[in-house]
Amino acid sequence: AALEEIYPQTRQQRCWMHKTGNVLNCVPKSIQPRVKSALHEIWQAETKGDAQQAFEQFEKLYGAKYPKAVEKLQKDREELMAFYDFPAEHWQSLRTTNP
Template sequence: FWAALEETHPCTRQQRCWVHKTANVLNYLPKRTQPKARKMLHDIWQAETREDAHASFDLFIETFDAKYPKATECLMRDRDELLSFYDFPAQHWQSIRTSNPIESAFATIRHRTKRTKGCLSRDGMLHMMFKLGQSAEKSWRKLRGFAYLADVIQGVDFVNGIKPSNQDQAAA
């Protein structure tokens, strides 16, 4: 997916899912250490500013690197992609820090298509997937900060989730 996106839209920035990254990092730690590590990871992606997130990130690395280098390597590998959300409106952060809402939306479709594999024609399967998607969308959360989408599309640089004022943009 990312390779195709890079080819068609080279300016697109990636945001790694914090839910999946947390699970991956915790897999490298012993059970007794996981609650502390989970809280420290939570402190990174819940930080108010990118600078606070970097400080929390560095603290996690400093705390765990000596004993659990695979865990810290797993986290450090995607540092920039994990913190990309700070370049977008703060109202969007809840939606873009994790891919779980996307996965949850398609879970019901994936569940049904696995069960009916080979039972329907291609058109029948597409119709069923469409209807399942229509049904699932009734419970989807709406995007917060819809008014900022035009700014995001135009490439406005947000700083820690806040749109700079016109004077700040003129100075830059």
């Protein structure tokens, strides 16, 4: 909140490691490995376009049965994908607080 107040034009990047944990908490343990793999397809995509497709695929695969998991992901979509707007050599340090 302070960042937004002091620097309102600053873009934010949400941490994929923490978001992954939050999403996995919304699905049964039996499918967590598949869900985790699908999330990795998003944030490890080669391009933003590929990531958008993987995001949409995730929504289609899990939206009906696990709406809370998908909602957690959708809620921060813009902030999760922000790193794609920067040079690729910076992606590793931008997309997570646990590089």
